[in-house]
Amino acid sequence: MINKIIFLMIKFFTKFLKRFNLDRLVFDKIFFNIGINQISENRKIYNEIKNIQDIELKVFSQNGEDGIIDFLLSKLNLIPRSTNFIEIGVGDYRESNTRFIYNRFHPKGLIIDCIDNMKEKVKPHVNMWKGDLRICNTQINSKNINEILKINCEYEIDLFSLDIDSVDYWIIKELRNNISKIFVAEFNPVFGPDLKITVPNIDGFDRTKYHYSNLCYGMSLKALIELMKEKNYYFIGTNLQKMNAFFISKDFSKKDYFENLEISSLEAYTDSNIRDSRDRNHNLNYLSGQKKIREIEDCEVINLENNENDLVKIKELIS
Numbered sequence: 001m002i003n004k005i006i007f008l009m010i011k012f013f014t015k016f017l018k019r020f021n022l023d024r025l026v027f028d029k030i031f032f033n034i035g036i037n038q039i040s041e042n043r044k045i046y047n048e049i050k051n052i053q054d055i056e057l058k059v060f061s062q063n064g065e066d067g068i069i070d071f072l073l074s075k076l077n078l079i080p081r082s083t084n085f086i087e088i089g090v091g092d093y094r095e096s097n098t099r100f101i102y103n104r105f106h107p108k109g110l111i112i113d114c115i116d117n118m119k120e121k122v123k124p125h126v127n128m129w130k131g132d133l134r135i136c137n138t139q140i141n142s143k144n145i146n147e148i149l150k151i152n153c154e155y156e157i158d159l160f161s162l163d164i165d166s167v168d169y170w171i172i173k174e175l176r177n178n179i180s181k182i183f184v185a186e187f188n189p190v191f192g193p194d195l196k197i198t199v200p201n202i203d204g205f206d207r208t209k210y211h212y213s214n215l216c217y218g219m220s221l222k223a224l225i226e227l228m229k230e231k232n233y234y235f236i237g238t239n240l241q242k243m244n245a246f247f248i249s250k251d252f253s254k255k256d257y258f259e260n261l262e263i264s265s266l267e268a269y270t271d272s273n274i275r276d277s278r279d280r281n282h283n284l285n286y287l288s289g290q291k292k293i294r295e296i297e298d299c300e301v302i303n304l305e306n307n308e309n310d311l312v313k314i315k316e317l318i319s
Contacts, residue, residue: 025124028060032103035059039070046071050262052237052246060099060125063241065184069097069159072182072236072246075257084108084155086180088140088171089163092121097161097184097244099125106131108155112148114139142170142201158182163244166205169198169219169227178232183247185228187238189274190292191220193266195317197301198223213277215292216299216314221245221270223304236261242272293318 038057049055055071056064073079083105090096090111102109103126111133115121118137126133134152138144160180162168168186191197198219199205207217219227224245225235233247236258248258277287277295287295297315 028125031059032100035066035100036104039067042067042070043074046074048260050260051264052261053240056240060095060103061097062095063239063244065097065239065244066100068239068246069101069182069184072248073101073158076181076248076252078158078181080105082107082156082158084157085159085161086110086112086149086153086157087159087161088112089161089165089186090122091115092118093125097163098159101159102126102131102133108132108134110134110136110149110153112136112138112140139204140164140171141203142167142174143203145171145174146176160184162186165207165217167199167201169223170201172224172227172231175231177230178249178251181249181252183228183231183233183249185224185245185247186218186243187221187224187245188216188218189221189242189270189272190215190296191270192293193222193270195220195314196223196226196304197314197317198304200300200302200311208278208282211296211299212280212282213287213292213295215277215287216296216301221266225266226304235263237263238269241274242269243274245269 035057042055042057049071052068052071055067057067058064059066073083083101084107085098085101087096087098090113092115093099093111098109114137119135122135136148136152138148140148157180159182161184162171163186172185199210199217207214210216228235228247232250234250234254236246236248238245275286275288277285277292279285293314297313297318299314300311301314303310303312303317
C-alpha cells in the first residue's frame with residue numbers, strides 16, 4: 001500500500017514539474033525527500049530480507065542500487081557514522097551509486113571518470129562545501145589505479161563502486177585485498193553463468209569500438225566472484241537488472257550480518273532482460289536471450305579457467 005502511494009506521488013510530481021517547467025534542482029530535491037521517506041519504511045523489514053533485489057530503491061542511482069546500498073550499510077552498522085566511498089564511472093554524477101549517500105551524510109568521497117569539464121558538470125548535483133567530495137577526471141586503467149588512489153584517498157573506505165564497461169576485471173586485480181567493507185562491481189550478464197572470462201586488458205578500451213553491438217565488455221559474473229574471493233570478499237547477490245554484483249568483506253561474516261540472505265545459482269543472476277544491443281549502424285536492435293552472445297561469438301576474450309589466461313574467441317567456449 002505504501003509503495004503504491006509513493007508511486008502515485010512520484011507520478012503526480014513528475015507531471016507537475018513538466019507542466020510548470022521547474023528546474024532540475026527542484027526535481028532532485030523532491031525525489032531526495034521521497035527517497036528518504038521510502039528508505040525509512042524499508043528499514044522496518046531489513047531483518048526479513050532474503051534477496052537484496054527485494055529492497056531495491058532508485059533515488060539517484062541508475063537502477064535500484066540506492067536501496068540495496070542503504071540496506072548493506074545499515075546491516076553493517078555504518079550509518080551514519082561511516083559512509084566514506086570511492087566510485088569509478090560516474091559520468092556527470094547525476095545517476096550514480098554514491099550521490100544519494102553524499103547528499104545525505106556529506107562524507108569523504110572520491111569520484112573518478114573521464115569526461116569533458118567533469119567538475120563543472122558534477123557541481124550542480126551536489127553541495128561541494130558541505131562534504132569532502134574529491135573529483136578526479138582521469139581515464140582509469142590497471143596501471144594507474146593504485147597511484148591515483150594513493151594521491152586522492154587517504155581515508156578508510158566503506159563503499160567501493162566500479163562501473164566503467166571496460167577492463168574492470170584488470171583494475172580490481174590490482175587493488176589491495178579488503179580495500180573496502182562493501183564492494184559493488186559491474187559484470188556482463190551476456191557472458192552467462194558458466195564462462196569465466198573477461199575482455200583483454202586493452203588501454204583505452206571502448207566497448208563500442210571493440211564490437212559494434214556494445215555487448216562485449218567487462219567480465220563474467222563467475223570471473224568476478226572468483227576474483228573477489230581472492231580479494232577477501234563474499235558474494236551476496238545482484239541488482240534486479242543483473243548487471244551490478246554486491247560483495248561484503250569477509251571481516252563481516254555472512255552468519256553474523258546477513259544470515260537471512262539466500263544465494264541462488266549464478267544462472268539466476270545472469271538471466272538479464274536488458275536489450276541494449278546495437279546493429280552495425282549503431283541502432284538499437286533489442287536482441288534477447290542467446291542471440292546476444294551469438295552476436296559476439298567472434299570476439300576475443302581472456303579465458304580465465306585453469307589460470308592459463310588464453311585469448312580465445314567466444315564461439316570456442318560456447319560451441
